[in-house]
Amino acid sequence: MIGSTPSKLQCLFLIVAAAYLATTASASMIDPSTPTHAPPREGYELVFSDEFTEEGRNFKDGEDGVWTAMDKNDYTNSALHYYKPEAVQTEDGKLKIHSYREITDFPAEDIKTSKVGAKSKYYTSGMIQSWNKFCFTGGIVSVRAKLPGNAFVGGLWPAVWMMGNLARATYVGSSDYMWPWSFDKCDRHGQNGQELSGCNEGWHWGVGKGRGAPEIDLIEAMGGEVKKLPHSKITTPYVSSSLQVSPGVKDGRPVLGDKPVPGRWYEGMTYGKNTSLNNFFYGVLLEHKPSSYSYQSDAISANTQLSASQYEEFHDYTVEWKLDSEEGANDGRLEWYMDGEFLYSIKSSSLNITGSKMPDEPMYLLLNTAISSTWGFPAPIPDGCECESYDCDDPKCKCAFSPGFCDNFPATFEIDHVRVYQRPGESLGCSPKSRPTKLFIEGHKNRYMKEGDKEPLLPINVGGGECEEGGECGEGGVCNGGYCACTDGWIGSMCRTRDKDYDESVWRDPGNVEDIVVEGPKGLHKELLGMLGVIFAGLGVAICCRVRERREAGMGYRYVKVGEIGLGGEKGLYGGAGYGSSGAYQKGTTNRV
Secondary structure: OOOOOOHHHHHHHHHHHHHHHHHHHHHOOOOOOOOOOOOOOOOOEEEEEEEOOOOOOOOOOOOOOOOEEEEEOOOOEOOOEEEEEEEEEOOEEEEEEEEEEEEEEEEEEEEOOOOOOEEEEOOOOOOOOOOOOOOEEEEEEEEEEEEEOOOOOOOOEEEEEEEEOOOOOOOHHHHOOOOOOOOOOOOOOOOOOOOOOOOOOOOOOOOOOOOOOEEEEEEEEEEOOEEOOOOOOOOOOOEEEEEEOOOOOOOOOOOOOOOHHHHHHHOEEEOOOOOEEEEOOOOOOEEOHHHHOEOOOOEEEEEEEOOOHHHHHEEEEEEEEEEEEOOOOOOEEEEEOOEEEEEEEEEEEHHHHOOOOOOOOOEEEEEEEEEEOOOOOOOOOOOOOOOOOOOOOHHHHHHHHOOOOHHHOOOEEEEEEEEEEEOOEEEEEEEOOOOOOOHHHHHHHHHOOOOOOOOOOOOOOOOOOOOOOOOOOOOOEEOOOOEEOOOOOEEOOOEEEOOOOOOEEEOOOOOOOEEEOOOOOOOHHHHHHHHHHHHHHHHHHHHHHHHHHHHHHHHHHOOHHHHHHHHOOOOOHHHHOOHHHHHHHHHOOOOOO
């Protein structure tokens, strides 16, 4: 009770409360809404989850401790969409990524003339990514999702994927010479194409040699009319599962649509009963001038048959990323599953053909729906088709769309949950000591920002959103003085997001450049950490109570009433200026991909 000294009984209560908080703090990356369940594999433990149960979450930059919704044009893969945060939200206990027809005008540089002029895109969609917020090295990713639109109409490109933290997706300046390298040897012939080459002397920005940003694609779904693919048992619709790495195979590369020549492509992959080689994407040549700076990327990919069910109901998609047990062991693997049924696997030894390695970079998660003229559209465009805008309202463009494309909007990609599991020796963190990224990102931050940004990521808001008494603020906030004030454990300007961000005291060391790597049983057991937390929390509260008792005995003090500090009455107190630990770790960081 405000204005009175705590009794011994109250002190005991505080000690018990502190002990409880200490034992639960280590699970801050696990959504409390996650039901008790067995991990997908024996020996794994849940280390991260997001169930998306809080209604009306906002993923705009500065609003979420794990995810950031893109607010920019997508220049990659002949994209026809513009990413907006408004297209991503939580509704009815699901994450929903909406895609719809909408005109967005924005300034863009003409590649031929180098002049900046107005450009328009006719589709809006959404992407969230955990870049430089939540990363992990090794483990199992499990996503339960329902694909967007009509299964038998082409043009939508929903995806769940992972990328190395040294690159930031859609920020093309960050991915040049970085994506999708997974190679630590010195190859003088390809040295110019890999910025962090194994041939480089010394440590560059603390990252070491032979680094990059490989990509693992859990799902990339292709809808469309049922058509048998050449040299394949698969028909549309289907889903692709891929590992993308550099360096790529140089000589005797397979022709798109054909099967590879034995001995000229990756071998040793295993396919499930409804899965086969993806012979329609073997990778891309990233061309630069002079040509010695060009390099080849490879996609080691498989296609799995889908039906209308994946577009009408929720299904489970899982990838297990097993690291090599030690440097050079060559015993790692990737395995993909759908609803627990095996789809596809790649062994580390399959990569020996180029010398690339099983990815061991800290990777972040991405969820999005793209719209691209290279995915589910007629290819090539029929002769005489003069479509340039890909606008559904342009009569010239009817010839450029798959049947039913324009009627397939709006469409929604729904995600029920995202969960990550790990084993002992696998780590969390975007800049672990073994593979640091922080200094490099800070030293090249412009690569990770769009024009007009001051920092790659904004500090996280904790309250400060405008509200009316009794409304607008989320479950974790109250409206005071016209602004939302968040209770402990909630973030975002409207207090609608649980703070699942790294706890500075456990996950990160503010005094070091690298993150603290929190491992499984190789390090301190969680039980021991919890016990230590109980002891120190209890001692702290007991000492605090004793101090207050002595003060009451004669030292004199004054309690501050709630109204005196204007709880929520001053906007700066709860939002806008930044958010303790979350804001601190983001300050000065940069985004690449």
